Amino acid sequence: MSDVLDVVIVGGGLVGGLTALLLAQGGVQATVLDAAPILDPEHVKSMLNPRVLALSQATIHLLKAVNVWNDLPRQMPYTGMHVWNKNGYGEIEFGQVSQFIPTADQALGSMVEPSLLNLVIQQKMLQQIQDYRTQVKVVRVEQQVECWCVELADGQILKTRLLIGADGANSFVRDQAYIGLDVLDYHQAAISCAIKTTQPHQYVARQIFLPTGPLAFLPMASLDEQENGYWQSIVWTLPEDYAEEYSAFSDAEFIQLLTRESQHMLGEVIDVRSRARFPLKARSAQHYVKAGLALIGDAAHVIHPLAGQGVNIGCLDAAVLCDVLLHDLQRGVWAHEQTLRRYEHQRKGQNAAMMHSMSAIGWLETTEITPLIFARNFGLRQVNRSTLFKDAFMQQASGLHGLKNTRYAI
Known part of the structure; x- marks a missing residue:
């Protein structure tokens, strides 16, 4: 088994890259297989990406932990949120408006262009990950005795004790591992x-x-x-x-x-x-793990963009998976199936609850059923008047609860 790698990560985007950097911080070097090319820093920085990711406090904390956050060329912090219904009377306001660029302790989170995140994550991996490969295509994934076999388009075959699928919503790793997918088409x-x-x-x-x-x-x-x-x-x-x-x-x-x-x-x-x-479309993998394999980020789940939480729960996946792996490593164990099950137990239920709640809110806010419209507007007004409810909502939105009991907790 001397030729078997400890961990291979398929996917070098935000979630896969964050996982590799967190593991490296804990003393584990992953082989990262990234389909993307080496990015041109000046080109990426000069182009305004029309999409942004709403990063939670927890995600920002994790990016700071791997020294990514301070290298971002630009980002836009936000200090408040305002949500209301055009045909109703209910509304919710969190935080406050600001006339000046908020400081870190004032911000509820920050909006960042995904292209800039991908650039800085890649630059960090080029510096810190010894076996980071770009423009790589995986053509076959197969489970073998005590390892997974990964075949690349150039014919090279890698064997690994742990395979992490961070390759997006149309995950090739998930499909090759015969993990079913539940899909809700909106x-x-x-x-x-x-x-x-x-x-x-x-x-x-x-x-x-x-x-x-x-x-x-x-x-x-x-x-x-x-x-x-x-x-x-x-x-x-x-x-x-x-x-x-x-x-x-x-x-x-x-x-x-x-x-x-x-x-x-x-x-x-x-x-x-x-x-x-x-x-x-909402998507949920029926299992996040198999023996020697784990899915994270969009490979495991895709939720409605209603609250902008998709990328944040993917980063929480990375943090929890790395925490349980590094905890067991200290005991002389690596990627034991029970360890991976512990990751699945901690993340799958929370992610499913988030997915279904976003679906329910989206339906409730667009319903034309009069009693439900009344209940919705009354509920929004009550929440907006309650400091307790608003504080609980903000704590949930911060994502910090997802880091509780991990080495990354604040």
């Missing part, structure tokens, strides 16, 4: 793009529930410092036919529509860039 699509408004966002993330679905305005950093504070990334969830229709609009037509449907929440929309449309 029959919706999301339109994302970057927009500029006449009024500043004041570091507040906003979401209005329309009869067709939620429309989120998420503060984002600008390439031009003079325009910082006026750019947002939007995620607009719509029925598939609406999304297709709106995607065909000219920029001028889309700007007019967006200004009207957003109820002029930040005045006029005056610019739009890089519109894209993508279908929305």
Whole structure:
């Protein structure tokens, strides 16, 4: 077994890269197989990505732990959230507006372009991971006695005691391991793009529930410092036919529509860039682990983008998996099946609860059933008036509970 590696990670994005860096910090060097090429730093930094990831306090804490956070060329902290329903009276406000760039202790989280995260994660792996391979294609994964066999497109075959699938929603590792997938098709699509408004966002993330679905305005950093504070990334969830229709609009037509449907929440929309449309489906792997194998991030679960928690629960997967692995390593054990089951037990239930709650909220906010509309609006008002409920919600949204009882706890 001398030629068998301790761990191979398939996928070098945020979640796979974070896992490799956390393991390296604990003294375990992973072989990372990344399909992406080496990124050009100047090109990535010069391009404004229309999408942002809403990173929780827990995710930011983990990125700081592996020395990634401070190397990000730009990010946009937010100090408040405002959620309301267009056809109702209920609303919830968390935090507060800010006239100035908030400090770390004031921010509820931060909006970061995924391209910038991928760049900095890759740069850290090039420095710290001894066997980090880019532009690699895996063509076969097979379970053998006490190890997994990974065949690459160039014919090379790797054997590993632990295989970690961090290769996204269409995970090849998951399929090759014959792990079933439960899919919930929302029959919706999301339109994302970057927009500029006449009024500043004041570091507040906003979401209005329309009869067709939620429309989120998420503060984002600008390439031009003079325009910082006026750019947002939007995620607009719509029925598939609406999304297709709106995607065909000219920029001028889309700007007019967006200004009207957003109820002029930040005045006029005056610019739009890089519109894209993508279908929305929730996915959950029936198992997160098998003997010698673990799935993390989108390979294990994909949830509705309603609360922007998908990437955050993926980073919690990475933290919990690394914690249980490194804990057992101290006892002279590596990737024991019971250890992997412990990871699955800790994460699968929490992730499923998050997925189903997002589905339920999305349905409740767009329902036209009068008694449910009344109950929804009454519930929102009660929560907004209760400091106890709001504090509990913010604690949940921070993700810090997911790090409790791990070596990464704050």
